[in-house]
Amino acid sequence: MDLKDQIKNSLQGDLDSFNQIVLEYQNLVYNQAYRIIGEPDAAEDAVQEAFISAYKKLHTYRGGSFKSWLLRIVSNACYDEFRRRKRQPVTPLYTENQNGNETESASWLEDTEEKPEEFVLRNELSEAIQTCLDQLEFEFRTIVVLVDLQGMDYASAAKVVDRPLGTVKSRLARARRNLKDCLQGFRELLPIEFRHLGEV
Amino acid sequence: MQITDRDWAQLSAYLDGELSGRELRQLRKKIQTDPLLQVALEQLKITRQILQATPQIPAPRNFILTPEMIGMRSKKPSFSGYRLAAALMSFLLIGVLILDFGGILFSGAMSAVSSQKSFESQLESMPEAAADAMEEPVILEAAEEISEDQAIAEYEEEFADVEAPAVAAEAVEESLAEGIAVEEQEEKTQDADAATGANRAQGGDDPQSTGQVLPSQTPEPPPVVVEYYPEEEVYGPEREAGISILRILEILFGLGVVGFSTAAWIKRRKFR
Numbered sequence: 001m002d003l004k005d006q007i008k009n010s011l012q013g014d015l016d017s018f019n020q021i022v023l024e025y026q027n028l029v030y031n032q033a034y035r036i037i038g039e040p041d042a043a044e045d046a047v048q049e050a051f052i053s054a055y056k057k058l059h060t061y062r063g064g065s066f067k068s069w070l071l072r073i074v075s076n077a078c079y080d081e082f083r084r085r086k087r088q089p090v091t092p093l094y095t096e097n098q099n100g101n102e103t104e105s106a107s108w109l110e111d112t113e114e115k116p117e118e119f120v121l122r123n124e125l126s127e128a129i130q131t132c133l134d135q136l137e138f139e140f141r142t143i144v145v146l147v148d149l150q151g152m153d154y155a156s157a158a159k160v161v162d163r164p165l166g167t168v169k170s171r172l173a174r175a176r177r178n179l180k181d182c183l184q185g186f187r188e189l190l191p192i193e194f195r196h197l198g199e200v
Numbered sequence: 201m202q203i204t205d206r207d208w209a210q211l212s213a214y215l216d217g218e219l220s221g222r223e224l225r226q227l228r229k230k231i232q233t234d235p236l237l238q239v240a241l242e243q244l245k246i247t248r249q250i251l252q253a254t255p256q257i258p259a260p261r262n263f264i265l266t267p268e269m270i271g272m273r274s275k276k277p278s279f280s281g282y283r284l285a286a287a288l289m290s291f292l293l294i295g296v297l298i299l300d301f302g303g304i305l306f307s308g309a310m311s312a313v314s315s316q317k318s319f320e321s322q323l324e325s326m327p328e329a330a331a332d333a334m335e336e337p338v339i340l341e342a343a344e345e346i347s348e349d350q351a352i353a354e355y356e357e358e359f360a361d362v363e364a365p366a367v368a369a370e371a372v373e374e375s376l377a378e379g380i381a382v383e384e385q386e387e388k389t390q391d392a393d394a395a396t397g398a399n400r401a402q403g404g405d406d407p408q409s410t411g412q413v414l415p416s417q418t419p420e421p422p423p424v425v426v427e428y429y430p431e432e433e434v435y436g437p438e439r440e441a442g443i444s445i446l447r448i449l450e451i452l453f454g455l456g457v458v459g460f461s462t463a464a465w466i467k468r469r470k471f472r
Contacts (some may be wrong), residue, residue, distance in 0.1 A: 017262040031260040051263050126255050148251035154218050173212035180247040
């Protein structure tokens with residue numbers, strides 16, 4: 001059964017068909033949510049909300065890229081979750097990485113900009129990237145995740161974040177520039193061919 | 201030379217192949233001549249590659265939806281149906297009430313207007329006679345030489361066919377009477393002069409001469425037509441006795457409003 005049929009059946013109330021779509025897209029959606037929010041639990045909540053919302057709003061899908069349509073819902077869910085967490089900040093007593101393993105120390109409470117070496121030593125590349133992403137503003141982060149991590153073009157990203165193409169272009173450039181500066185602190189984690197990332 | 205924000209944006213878009221032909225040519229030229237831009241481009245390229253190489257994190261669990269999830273979140277109690285029905289009934293009730301009470305006022309107003317209009321139209325229907333009647337004294341004054349019998353005959357002819365309402369008839373009668381009175385006065389003066397002359401000539405007195413002429417001068421008044429206005433026109437149609445259809449509808453819609461509102465309230469309360 002292809003995506004079109006799955007959507008059609010889902011619209012008729014067939015939850016199993018929709019769950020097939022969920023299984024197909026959940027990795028993509030979770031990655032998007034995790035990279036935007038930066039917290040596994042919050043990302044899970046956002047993903048679940050996003051799928052429920054997608055099921056309810058499936059009738060608003062008018063063809064075109066289903067991925068873009070879904071990622072737009074995910075971005076909105078992430079933004080809601082992000083705002084909710086900002087209003088009621090949750091500080092866990094222990095921290096865990098994206099695999100659910102507890103980290104050994106409480107270094108995550110420290111300012112990573114002041115002591116990047118200690119942080120870098122305990123984390124993998126993806127966590128370093130996540131740290132850099134977390135330093136970006138929400139919309140900059142969303143755009144860079146959409147374009148660089150999800151591989152979307154500018155037009156699709158503009159649709160997802162509901163911004164003009166020019167805005168996406170300038171914000172992406174700024175986000176990349178900030179990430180470049182941030183990643184300089186994690187040079188040891190980078191693959192050898194990337195270690196000559198210098199300053200301009 | 202420093203790299204501007206615009207340069208960064210151009211370099212970033214260049215990497216993604218999002219520049220137009222002209223922009224692309226310009227930027228390529230610029231990069232060739234500016235070593236700083238070359239370094240910046242290289243760094244952006246690496247950053248982009250790092251981001252693109254970011255490992256995908258597998259979803260920690262399945263996010264499949266259960267009927268409970270959808271049911272709990274999507275199925276809200278449907279008060280809206282009852283509410284909508286109650287609102288609809290209210291509108292209908294208001295409509296019927298307006299129709300009912302508005303109808304009474306309208307019929308009353310219409311009857312008043314129609315009676316007024318009919319009166320005015322009746323007045324307008326006889327301008328010829330009234331105008332003639334008003335002008336007649338002038339004519340009579342002007343045509344002093346016309347004989348009395350001729351004038352009376354004209355009046356009789358004119359008013360023989362006129363069927364005017366009482367008011368107009370009175371107006372005509374008055375104007376006619378005035379005309380005749382003027383005429384009579386003139387006649388009297390003439391007769392008196394003639395009689396004086398004759399008496400003087402004959403040496404006698406003929407007081408009956410004036411009296412003989414007057415009765416024949418008085419024209420017969422035009423037939424007075426009394427207009428009959430049906431009572432319905434004046435007071436509006438008589439209201440039907442008993443319960444009308446509008447009353448039944450009012451009751452039905454009223455009951456509907458109460459019923460649906462109560463049902464919505466009960467359902468909402470049960471849900472809570």
